[in-house]
Amino acid sequence: MGDDDDDRRRRRRRGLLRMYYGEDAKADQARKKNPLDINDESFNGKEYLKKLFETSHLRSLIEKEVTIDREIKSLDSDMQTLVYENYNKFISATDTIRKMKDQVDGMEAEMQKLSSSMETTTELSDNILSTLRSKRDEIRRLASGHAMLKKFQFLFELPSRLRQCIEMNAIEQAVKYYSKAASALESFKDIASFQGIYSSCIDIMSKLQDKLESKISDPSTKLSVVRDTFLLLGQIGFIEENELANKLLEQAHKQWISDLQHQETIYATELEKMELIATNEIKSKSLEKITDVKDVDMVDNYESGSKSDIIDGTQLMTNQTSHEDITHDAPGTNPIDAESQAYNKQETPSNRHPAMLRYLELTRRQLLFNFAEWIISYQDLFLPSGPSSNEPSRQQRTEQLHVFVDNLLINDLIPSCKAKIVILLEWKDLTANELKSYLQDFYQGISKLTDLVHGSKAKQNINTVISDISSKYTEHLRQATTRKIKEIIQSTSMKEVHYEETQTVANNACIKLDQLLLEWGNKLETLSTLEYADRIKFNDEILSKAVVRDQMLKDSTRAVVLYLQELATSERTAMLSYQIAKIWSSEFVMKRLTAILSKFPSQSKNDLDDGLLPMTSNLLCNATQVLLKRFVQLSSERFSKEVIFHTRKSALLKSALKDSSETVQGIVKDLGQLTRTLDDILSSQDIPPLEQLSPLTTPTGQHSVTHLQRLFSEAICVFQDPNGTLENVLACILLAIAKAFCEAIRECTLSSVGAQQLTNDVRYLHQHFAPFVYDEETDSSIVSLLSQAAGSIARRVSGI
Numbered sequence: 001m002g003d004d005d006d007d008r009r010r011r012r013r014r015g016l017l018r019m020y021y022g023e024d025a026k027a028d029q030a031r032k033k034n035p036l037d038i039n040d041e042s043f044n045g046k047e048y049l050k051k052l053f054e055t056s057h058l059r060s061l062i063e064k065e066v067t068i069d070r071e072i073k074s075l076d077s078d079m080q081t082l083v084y085e086n087y088n089k090f091i092s093a094t095d096t097i098r099k100m101k102d103q104v105d106g107m108e109a110e111m112q113k114l115s116s117s118m119e120t121t122t123e124l125s126d127n128i129l130s131t132l133r134s135k136r137d138e139i140r141r142l143a144s145g146h147a148m149l150k151k152f153q154f155l156f157e158l159p160s161r162l163r164q165c166i167e168m169n170a171i172e173q174a175v176k177y178y179s180k181a182a183s184a185l186e187s188f189k190d191i192a193s194f195q196g197i198y199s200s201c202i203d204i205m206s207k208l209q210d211k212l213e214s215k216i217s218d219p220s221t222k223l224s225v226v227r228d229t230f231l232l233l234g235q236i237g238f239i240e241e242n243e244l245a246n247k248l249l250e251q252a253h254k255q256w257i258s259d260l261q262h263q264e265t266i267y268a269t270e271l272e273k274m275e276l277i278a279t280n281e282i283k284s285k286s287l288e289k290i291t292d293v294k295d296v297d298m299v300d301n302y303e304s305g306s307k308s309d310i311i312d313g314t315q316l317m318t319n320q321t322s323h324e325d326i327t328h329d330a331p332g333t334n335p336i337d338a339e340s341q342a343y344n345k346q347e348t349p350s351n352r353h354p355a356m357l358r359y360l361e362l363t364r365r366q367l368l369f370n371f372a373e374w375i376i377s378y379q380d381l382f383l384p385s386g387p388s389s390n391e392p393s394r395q396q397r398t399e400q401l402h403v404f405v406d407n408l409l410i411n412d413l414i415p416s417c418k419a420k421i422v423i424l425l426e427w428k429d430l431t432a433n434e435l436k437s438y439l440q441d442f443y444q445g446i447s448k449l450t451d452l453v454h455g456s457k458a459k460q461n462i463n464t465v466i467s468d469i470s471s472k473y474t475e476h477l478r479q480a481t482t483r484k485i486k487e488i489i490q491s492t493s494m495k496e497v498h499y500e501e502t503q504t505v506a507n508n509a510c511i512k513l514d515q516l517l518l519e520w521g522n523k524l525e526t527l528s529t530l531e532y533a534d535r536i537k538f539n540d541e542i543l544s545k546a547v548v549r550d551q552m553l554k555d556s557t558r559a560v561v562l563y564l565q566e567l568a569t570s571e572r573t574a575m576l577s578y579q580i581a582k583i584w585s586s587e588f589v590m591k592r593l594t595a596i597l598s599k600f601p602s603q604s605k606n607d608l609d610d611g612l613l614p615m616t617s618n619l620l621c622n623a624t625q626v627l628l629k630r631f632v633q634l635s636s637e638r639f640s641k642e643v644i645f646h647t648r649k650s651a652l653l654k655s656a657l658k659d660s661s662e663t664v665q666g667i668v669k670d671l672g673q674l675t676r677t678l679d680d681i682l683s684s685q686d687i688p689p690l691e692q693l694s695p696l697t698t699p700t701g702q703h704s705v706t707h708l709q710r711l712f713s714e715a716i717c718v719f720q721d722p723n724g725t726l727e728n729v730l731a732c733i734l735l736a737i738a739k740a741f742c743e744a745i746r747e748c749t750l751s752s753v754g755a756q757q758l759t760n761d762v763r764y765l766h767q768h769f770a771p772f773v774y775d776e777e778t779d780s781s782i783v784s785l786l787s788q789a790a791g792s793i794a795r796r797v798s799g800i
Contacts, residue, residue, distance in 0.1 A: 155181055155188075159200040166208060175232050178205055182237065209238055216251055219258060223370065226251065227377040234381065245382045245397050249404050252374035256408055259370055260416075263362035267420070270355035353434070356424050360438060363417065364445045375405065375452050402455055409446060409458035417442055418465050425476045432523035435473060436530050439466055443532045463534040470527055470538060474547045481520050482559050488512045489563040489580070493573045502572070503681060506579035513560065514588045520552060521596040528600070544600045553593055557616050560584065561623040565630075571638065574631035579681065581627055585620035628722050632729055635674065636736030642667055643737055647744035650761070653754040664761045667737065668768045675730060675772060682726040690773045694783045696766045696790065727774035734772055738785035741765070745789050750796045762790045 035044035036051055052064065158181050165174035178201065185201060188194040212229050215221055221229075230248055233239055239247075382397050421438060424430060443466055450459040492509050524547060528539050564581055568574035593613060646663035722729045745758060766786050773779050 155184060155194065155197055158185075159197060159204060162201060162204045162208075166204070171208065171212070171232060174208065175235050179235050179237075205236055206238065209233065209236055216247070219254075223255075223373050223377065227381070230377070230381055241382065242393065242397070245378065245400070248374070248378055248381065249400070252371065252378070252404075253408070255374065256367070256371055256412075259362075259367045260412065263359060263367060264416075266362060267355050267359040270358050274353075274355060353424060353427055353430070356420060356438060359420060360417075360441050360445075363413070364441060367413070368445045368449050371408070372449055372452060375401070375449070379452075402453055402457075405450070405453050406457050409449070409456075410461050414446070414458070414462060414465055418469060421469055422472060425473055432526035436526055439469060439530055439532075442466075443530075447532075459533070463532055466530070466532050467534055467538045467542070470530070471542060473527065474524065474543065474551070477520055477523060478547075478551045478555065481516060481556065484516055485513065485556065485559045486563050488516070489560070489567055489577075492576055492580070493567055496572075500677065500680070502576045502579055506576055506583055509580050510583045510588050513584060514592055517552070517556065517592050517596065520556075521548075521592075521599060524548060524552070525599045539600070548596065548600050552596065553616060557589070557619055561619060564623060564627060568627055568630045568634075571631060571634045574627060574634050575681065578624060578627040578631055581620055581624040585617065585624060589616065589620060625722075625724070628724060628729070632722050632732045632736075636733050636740075639667055639670070639733060639737045640740035643741045644744040646761075647741060647758065648748055650757045651745075651748035651750045651754040653751060653757050655753060661757065661761055664764055668765070671730075671733070671772055674733075675726070678726050678729060682729060683724060687727060687774045689771050690779055692770045693766055693773065693779050696763065696783060696786055730772045731774070731778040734769060734778065734782055735785070738765070738769075738782050738789070742785050742789040742792065745792045745796075750793065752797065755793050755797045759790060759793050762786050762793070 034040050035042050035047050037043060038048065052061065056064065158177060161177055162174050165171070165177065181201075185194070185198050189198040212233055216226050216229050230244060234241065234244055378401060383394060383401070421435075421442070424435075424438070443462055446462045447459060450456040450462075488509055492505050524543060528535075528543055561581070564577040568577040590613060593616060642663060646661060649663075650661060722732050741762075748754075750758070766783070769782055773782065
């Protein structure tokens with residue numbers, strides 16, 4: 001029974017709270033009833049406990065009891081707070097109602113007084129209206145006549161007022177007076193009493209207009225004053241609006257020419273200063289050079305005691321430069337690890353081009369700024385915003401402004417700036433960052449100006465000019481890089497170096513070539529970040545495809561190959577060229593070209609897909625093969641000449657027979673030295689040389705025909721292409737020596753002593769060629785050629 005009472009009390013409290021807070025009862029009824037929900041009206045405590053006992057263990061029940069007890073205490077506290085707050089609200093409402101009751105009682109008396117006052121006011125107003133009704137029309141007529149008299153009085157006084165304002169330099173007030181009376185003067189000008197006033201006013205304002213026009217023509221007049229003056233001329237109305245617009249453009253053109261001439265003068269002055277500084281530097285260096293030469297002469301005279309020849313300063317500088325070019329870098333230096341520091345050093349000029357810097361500064365801050373103010377003034381005066389009563393005239397003036405702006409920018413400023421920047425490309429201290437800065441300033445200045453004139457063609461023109469200058473710069477970079485490639489390669493041959501030093505020299509040359517390509521790529525990357533409208537089109541169609549792909553990657557590789565082939569004129573330079581090509585292709589070029597392509601991602605994938613890198617690699621591999629073949633040819637030619645000269649000399653010997661001639665011994669010695677040198681340069685198959693060659697058979701006279709037929713029937717490959725190994729290179733050289741020896745014997749007339757001496761030389765070569773032969777095929781070919789030589793000697797002896 002007690003539980004039921006508690007449930008009823010809880011439901012009653014919930015209902016009161018819902019009524020107070022406005023909860024929808026229907027919505028509450030629509031909710032699904034849940035007897036196990038402790039917050040629901042249909043909550044059944046017995047079922048809830050039964051369900052809880054069935055699903056929970058003792059620890060959970062204890063925790064649940066603690067939780068419910070805590071929630072009950074919290075709800076009791078909330079209930080007490082709610083009751084307290086509602087009680088305070090009831091008290092406040094009671095006080096408010098009491099005060100309103102007191103104030104309403106006093107308001108009734110006030111309203112009665114106000115009603116009485118309104119009745120009195122209405123009565124007085126009616127009395128006044130009835131009294132003045134008969135005189136109202138007369139007063140209105142007199143007031144109208146008085147206003148007309150004031151207007152006539154203003155017209156009669158207008159000439160004197162205009163003169164007084166002009167004398168006091170109150171030009172705006174004078175124009176205001178005249179504008180106010182212009183329509184009245186025009187209306188009454190045919191009346192005799194007003195003709196004098198009209199003519200006087202026109203004469204005064206005409207003189208004022210001449211004065212204002214002279215102020216406009218004065219170059220020292222500020223633009224703000226000129227703009228206000230044009231506004232006054234428009235208010236005077238003697239000049240049509242279109243004519244005024246033309247006059248403003250004429251004045252803008254004069255100011256443009258003045259500013260342009262001013263900055264051209266300053267540019268020429270700055271150039272003269274730069275030329276003077278350069279001349280002084282050249283003189284200073286010449287004096288230092290002469291002083292250094294005199295010091296060298298004094299030291300030489302002191303050490304040798306004899307007067308030395310005067311050393312030419314230019315030759316001295318050339319020698320110093322050559323020495324610097326072939327100076328060896330520290331072993332183990334990797335240029336790619338320090339490429340950023342090197343490029344930053346290259347891209348940091350000692351000073352910017354003063355003349356160009358000053359010219360662009362004046363263009364931006366004076367020429368274009370003043371021109372923009374003229375354009376804004378024209379638009380404010382003759383192209384105001386909002387609807388126009390004369391739209392055709394407005395359209396005509398808009399087109400006139402476009403033509404005017406495009407004519408000055410496209411025909412004057414842009415070609416002048418372009419010509420100066422193109423000349424600047426030849427400046428030795430110009431960097432990519434500096435050129436980008438110049439072009440960016442140039443483009444931004446023109447763009448901001450053309451933004452004022454929508455529809456101007458100058459913006460597209462400046463985009464074309466920027467792309468054209470960028471293309472010229474890339475071509476300049478290509479030519480300069482090609483020259484530097486040639487200088488780097490040629491500088492490696494300016495000093496005689498031993499074979500042992502060629503690898504170090506070649507590695508240094510490759511480092512310089514790699515640094516050169518790095519600088520080229522970084523400059524192109526800097527240029528690609530130039531912000532202008534056609535940037536994406538230029539980067540994709542010109543920079544990435546034509547410049548990076550065709551010029552930088554293909555042409556630079558071809559240039560390296562071409563100049564290496566030109567360098568290979570001797571054995572030393574041929575081996576040096578071969579080593580440069582080999583190191584460049586194996587250690588540098590692929591890594592550098594891949595890094596360059598990564599700077600231009602729009603083309604990187606395409607370049608890799610269509611075989612650009614394999615093509616470059618094949619070109620260098622072919623060049624390496626050609627250069628090695630050139631070295632073999634030159635070495636073979638040297639040894640062959642020695643053998644031929646020795647054979648011709650020995651063929652005529654009459655006495656002094658030796659086991660082997662000094663020339664042949666020297667050839668074998670040189671071969672040994674060459675082998676030891678090439679062993680450090682060329683790769684080897686780790687095959688030991690033959691201990692001895694095949695037995696040498698010397699044909700007798702009766703078999704001469706057989707061996708002669710064999711000579712022409714056997715194909716012995718002498719001038720074969722070397723494959724880059726030590727064994728193959730030596731085989732090519734040995735075959736060339738043996739072939740030259742054989743052919744030289746055939747064309748000589750032998751004495752008996754000479755024949756014996758050459759026979760001894762054949763045996764000596766057969767005996768000492770073994771350490772240079774690594775395979776049986778070469779062994780067979782050499783022995784065959786030496787046998788042919790011996791057979792030729794035997795036939796000649798038998799015929800003597």
